[in-house]
Amino acid sequence: MKDIIIIANPSSGKKQAEEYAAKAQSLFEDNQRQADVRITESEEDIVKYVKEASSNKYDTMILLGGDGTVSKAGESLKDEEYRPKIGIIPTGTINNIARGLGIATNIDQAVEDLVNCKEQITDVGMINDKLFLSSISAGSIPETVWEVSKDQKEKFGSLAYFIEGFKSLREEENYSIEMTIDGKEMKVDLTLLVIGLSNSVAGIPNFFNEATYDDGYLYLFGLKKSTLGEKISVMTSLLNDSEALSDEQNKGFVIPFKQGSFKNDHNLNVALDGEKGPCFPFDIKILPAFLTFLVPEN
Template sequence: MPKRALLIVNRKSRSGTSDLNAVTERLKRSGMDVLPWALDRPEQIPEMIRRHAADVDLAVVGGGDGSLNAAAPALIETRLPLGVLPMGTANDLARTLQIPVDIDQASDIIAGGLLHRIDLGRVNDRYFFNAAHIGLGVHAREHLSTDVKRRWGVFGYARSLFKALSSFRPFHADIVCDGRRKRVRSIQISVGNGRHYGGGMTIAEEASIDDRLFFLYSIEPRSIWELVRYAPAFRAGKFEDYHPVDIERGRSIRITTSRTMRISADGEAVSHTPAIFEMIAGAVTVYVPPAYLESRKEEIHVAQG
């Protein structure tokens, strides 16, 4: 029997005005029965998934990381597999899973039917796929309007970060990671579940969205010129040789800060400190390309020596 697919496209995402009929036909040609919906707000996505869960075999979400985050609670509840159509600005989950931004190619990956279980992070009862932030990155969001994202694309993230640096004050934080306690003075704390965030920045070169681990880093206060010098390390996720960065790995993290700080997850404001991070291992099943599983086999082999 053909697979029955619920197709949801967020029209407000960067490429959300793409032809819904064309995407529908592409999936139909692969043998699927498709139920298409175009929505204007990400918060409508989970209700749509719950409403049609009994009538379909998979949920395909077209949008950015915010749209995918919105779908997460309903995906866990319904246990529907997820097909990813990258239509946002950053598309960091797609980047982590090696899903191309070309919609036809992404549709072919869903049609290929190769499924893989990935982890979800949860901070103060809000789910995230990629990374959550406390500090400078959250402050930078105030300079990252929808218009800036549409005009500058992924370069809008760097533009907003430089604007935020001039007005942000450092803070102190107590971090407890799997029972290990550390006190830091920081301008930015990031907790990653996946490998990429912020339009292609790398949380750590060895991070994976299916390794059941968070990767945390905290950046000590430095001048803007020093931070610019460290930019290649942040892009590649290679921090070991850089003193201003504290690194932790673990499955359970608690962070308290000297003043109440906002928390963002995958580009959306979600909560405030204190923050409790929990790892939800293997929470979502997603369609992935064969190249992703091949790369994971190679990485695991290298890690095991």
């Protein structure tokens, strides 16, 4: 078994991956640990180096990148018998997976925390045959997520998503969704559907207030057709964990569940961990205790 492999995506977010890969390697060596560095040049390289980490049985795999990099790495481990522990140095735009795990989004702090960390066994989600580590969403607002260009991300950072999302509020469309949630059937018209694994969604802390990466549940948020004022009211109740959100007269609702199927008459794609994902219909379920991440000791 080898010790540590550092996989750095230089095209991610702040484009500082190579610099911090060298810093992390030096820090590990100062703590008597051997770290090999791999720099990716394409998405295919992420898959190649993750497979190398698995086949060579590296104890730990450190990922320098954003949500897309971490999600791709998790997906690449889906069918592997051996899955190394995963550390994250978040250099992306939103870094929602790191936020949900309690990993510092300050890059220097995240690097330092890797030498004083603990293991956290985490759940993942499965949509059709693909893993996801953060969230999936559907509706006019999520469509803007995967339409945000790399140039917009570099220029505006996380604000790029909110700029495009705000534009879509005036263009929202109502979708009729047929859902079977843990065996219970329901049909509802929604403008926004979000399914997440942790409390953090799109960089918003406490979006799903009670959710954790190891509780064995997925969490669904549905937003019905509503005015801008009603949307603000719903989101305020959601983020404040208000019991008013469960009132059927309100425009939004949250459901914890373990597996479900979703149908829609439109050829609607979901956003999957910030990228364009599969389209309706889809099946989704929780895979409990699937990966092990390194998180800060404190």
